[in-house]
Amino acid sequence: MRLSAPRGTRDIKDREVLVFRELEAAALDAFRRWGYEELRTPIFESRELFRRAVGETTDIVEKEMFDFTDRGDRELSLRPEGTAGVVRAYLEHSWDKTGGIRKLFYMGPMFRAERPQAGRYREFWQIGAESFGNPSPQEDADTIMLAAHILKWAGLEWKDLCFHVNSLGCQECRPKYRIALASYLENRRATLCENCRARIERNPLRALDCKIDGPTMTDAPAPVGSLCQACKAHFDEVKFYLNRPELGFVFQESPRLVRGLDYYTRTVFEITTEGLGAQNAIGAGGRYDGLVKQMGGPEVPAIGFALGMDRVASLLKPREGNRILRVFFAFTGRSSNGAKATVWANVLRDKDRGEKRLGRPVAAILGDGGASLKSQMRKADGWGADVVVICGDEEGDKKKMRLKDMKTGAENDVDYSRDGDDDVWIDSLKILAST
Numbered sequence: 184m185r186l187s188a189p190r191g192t193r194d195i196k197d198r199e200v201l202v203f204r205e206l207e208a209a210a211l212d213a214f215r216r217w218g219y220e221e222l223r224t225p226i227f228e229s230r231e232l233f234r235r236a237v238g239e240t241t242d243i244v245e246k247e248m249f250d251f252t253d254r255g256d257r258e259l260s261l262r263p264e265g266t267a268g269v270v271r272a273y274l275e276h277s278w279d280k281t282g283g284i285r286k287l288f289y290m291g292p293m294f295r296a297e298r299p300q301a302g303r304y305r306e307f308w309q310i311g312a313e314s315f316g317n318p319s320p321q322e323d324a325d326t327i328m329l330a331a332h333i334l335k336w337a338g339l340e341w342k343d344l345c346f347h348v349n350s351l352g353c354q355e356c357r358p359k360y361r362i363a364l365a366s367y368l369e370n371r372r373a374t375l376c377e378n379c380r381a382r383i384e385r386n387p388l389r390a391l392d393c394k395i396d397g398p399t400m401t402d403a404p405a406p407v408g409s410l411c412q413a414c415k416a417h418f419d420e421v422k423f424y425l426n427r428p429e430l431g432f433v434f435q436e437s438p439r440l441v442r443g444l445d446y447y448t449r450t451v452f453e454i455t456t457e458g459l460g461a462q463n464a465i466g467a468g469g470r471y472d473g474l475v476k477q478m479g480g481p482e483v484p485a486i487g488f489a490l491g492m493d494r495v496a497s498l499l500k501p502r503e504g505n506r507i508l509r510v511f512f513a514f515t516g517r518s519s520n521g522a523k524a525t526v527w528a529n530v531l532r533d534k535d536r537g538e539k540r541l542g543r544p545v546a547a548i549l550g551d552g553g554a555s556l557k558s559q560m561r562k563a564d565g566w567g568a569d570v571v572v573i574c575g576d577e578e579g580d581k582k583k584m585r586l587k588d589m590k591t592g593a594e595n596d597v598d599y600s601r602d603g604d605d606d607v608w609i610d611s612l613k614i615l616a617s618t
């Protein structure tokens with residue numbers, strides 16, 4: 184039997200893994216500038232955590248979690264999202280008692296047993312941010328700008344993205360909206376899918392997210408119509424800050440944007456792109472002022488977001504990967520030739536010596552001196568070498584090395600000890616590789 188990765192998972196490799204790295208680097212850069220610190224929470228947590236944080240009636244908790252029982256009969260789940268674990272950690276470490284403001288980020292895999300389809304995996308990767316302790320509308324705008332900068336620095340342009348912003352109101356005004364929406368849904372009950380009919384009483388907001396009925400409900404009441412004075416003022420301020428022309432930022436107010444999770448209050452946002460067809464959301468977030476309390480803590484305002492790394496990565500091309508010069512050292516069996524190849528490879532890799540002289544990142548590997556030069560050249564090609572440095576018997580005798588450009592086939596003999604400069608051959612490598 185041939186073993187393969189489990190359904191809905193895959194190995195992240197080759198170009199995709201390069202893009203993941205670059206996306207993570209862009210995020211790290213942005214998080215530092217925005218005052219965030221990293222938090223790595225466990226991949227699995229108690230099932231109860233997600234029931235309480237994400238909500239028992241959500242699709243995630245009802246249908247999509249990977250649940251298991253450990254050998255001590257504890258009920259556990261692979262994390263389906265990142266916020267619950269971060270809030271659990273925030274309370275567990277009493278960070279609410281140290282002045283209040285705490286900004287945390289995470290990167291890693293999440294797990295949901297959804298039906299696998301293009302761009303949607305059962306193990307998917309997220310970059311997330313959670314900011315605790317600041318209830319102000321500036322914080323909302325600032326959080327949206329953070330998400331926007333991560334994407335920009337990763338290589339996406341704001342003009343190719345759409346930032347949707349909406350407000351869902353608070354505990355005061357949300358119930359009013361719920362009633363208005365429920366009565367709208369009740370009126371068209373006959374046309375709704377089975378899920379949405381059940382949602383009318385349990386969670387009418389989720390009907391707007393329905394893939395079947397959502398798109399037809401363009402005349403449904405919007406949350407903004409029911410906002411209380413305080414929520415309306417808050418939302419107006421968020422938009423006011425995001426509209427500062429100096430930011431060079433454009434967003435869209437999307438009145439029917441709701442999020443699939445129960446804990447959001449006031450500002451919610453979603454980032455979409457046209458490049459991915461139906462699965463076009465690449466990130467989303469919002470304010471969740473009630474969640475910390477709901478999880479047994481004090482009243483702590485908070486806002487956060489998560490970016491879907493798999494989808495963002497599918498929009499990017501690797502940058503760093505293209506610049507790395509891949510050099511293969513081929514040599515024949517003599518120990519003196521093997522010694523040279525070993526020394527040269529290490530000289531070339533040296534940050535302050537070879538790589539510095541070369542002026543670009545390098546990857547160098549050694550061939551198998553016990554094999555023929557011909558066989559080593561084949562392996563160099565299979566590895567994807569840009570240049571092969573050859574030291575066979577003939578070269579060794581003449582104190583020469585032969586450089587071969589694998590793309591053009593051009594060759595160049597270099598007398599490596601001329602001028603008394605041990606590293607002069609690197610200049611020839613550089614010239615050869617740049618043609």
Ligand SMILES: [Zn+2]
Nearest residue numbers: 353356411414
């Ligand atoms: Zn309100």
Ligand SMILES: [Zn+2]
Nearest residue numbers: 376379393396
């Ligand atoms: Zn529906």
